[in-house]
Structure formats: structure tokens, C-alpha cells
Amino acid sequence: MLVQVRRYPTINPLLSEIADFERQVAKVFDSFLSGEAQVSRSYAPPMDIVENDNETLVVTALSGMSKDDVKISVENDILTISGTRKENQLPEKARWVRNEIRTGQFTRSIRLPKGTDSGKISAEMNDGLLKIVLPKAEEVKPREIRVQ
Template sequence: MLWRPTYQPLFRDLMRLNREMDRTFGLRQTNGSSFTPPINIWMNEEDMIVSAELPGFDAASMDISVENNVLSISGDRETAAADVDGKTLRRERYGGGFNRSINLPYRVELDAINANFSNGVLTIELPRAAEDKPRKITITSA
């Protein structure tokens, strides 16, 4: 049986929150049947970390860039068993390339971006630019 969301207030709120998040990061995109690597986004008061599952890709074949507050990740991987000729008995894995963009909610300190790729998982630390950090304004009484 297919699970369908029921319109209980809690669900409605959660779905709305989800939609809002998607809009914030510009994630709602449809690009047909091509591979879209799943990403998770972590935040604290200042910074953001993006992680993505990219099995079979290697660091050299991936490209990460930040331009106009948009983080773009792209990469390519060999399809299935490109080096072995034979009959395909099962094909469940995605092949080929991908391209993904995420809107960043703040300006990033470009020189301090730290990307790490390990065991097929990419993590990108995106520190907020110093001039973009929230500032505390002290009120002076006259």
C-alpha cells in the first residue's frame, strides 16, 4: 500500500517547512531521469556544511565552485563495469554525470572553503564571510 500524507496539522507544518527549506536552498529542481546525488545540509548559527553521497566518483573527476552565493557540484563516473565486456544481469546503479546547485543563504569566505571526499561521501565546509556575520549592536544611552 502506498503511503500518503494525511492532512493532519503536524504533517502540514512539516511539509511546509520542507518546502520552505527547498526554496531557501533552491533545491526543487527536476532534471529528468539523470542522477541527482542526495545531499544533507547542516547549519549552526554561522556556518554551513553540505554532504553528498557520491559512490564511485573520485575527487579528481569532481568540480566544486561557488559563484554569486551558489554552490555548484558536478562530476562524472564510469558506468557500471565499463572495463568488463559481458552480459548485464542487473543494473541498479546510476551511471554518468551529475550537476547540482545549492543556493547559499550567506556570503562564503571563498578561501576558507574546505572540501573532503572520503569513501564516496563528499563534505564541504562553507564558512560564512566575516563581513556577513551577524553583528551585535550595542545601544548606547545618551
């Protein structure tokens, strides 16, 4: 029986840009791994990006993982979130009835928005959501200029 997963349309043309970028990153990794049998499954956890005047918030849905299962790195203005979600363990004498949850390795990358204060990036993980705050440097924050 098919399981219905609702797909919501993305609201921003950034989507294709991010997807292209991730493909390029994946290609680089693949070239390193070629020749090696890749048996592990991989998937892309969904991501939201929210911006306000002071910061950009990157939210990634990573249920089933603790903060020790996730790695965040910034290199050359590229923020990369990676990790491995372990499969749910089947106890002894048990059998699967359904198996819908995707597990395995994942990597998601975004280019840091211009003007990110990369020294002040912070992250927290709660209830399966990873929230990374990218603060904006003072000079890129919008300012109101009063007419004298």
C-alpha cells in the first residue's frame, strides 16, 4: 500500500540554486568515493531558511538523531550539515510491519548569506529540529535614516 507524502511547493527560486549547488558538492564527494562500493543509503533531510533584519535561521528536520549524530562545519563561506541517522533497531523475535522512515548518511550545504558574522554562528537541537542562527554583521543590517 502506498503511503502518501504530501509535497509542498517551494516558494522561492533559491530551490534550484541550492539543489544545483548540492549536486556539485555531491559530485566532488562521489569522485573521492568512486571505486568503493557504496551500500549505505542516503537521504536529504528537509530544510527551511528564515530571514529577519538581524539574522538568518536555518532549520533542518533531523528526527531520530541526537546532537552527537550531527556535524556542522563552515568552510569558505559554505555551511555544511552532515551526519548519519541510524535505523530503528528491531528487537529479538520481532518483525517489521512497516518501514517508511529513511535512514543513512546525509549532507546538506548552503552558501552563507553575504554579510554573515561567521564567528557568531550558533546552533541548537530540540525535538528533532536543528536550528542554526547566522547573525548578520552590523554593516549589512538595515538602518533607518531619518530626514533632518
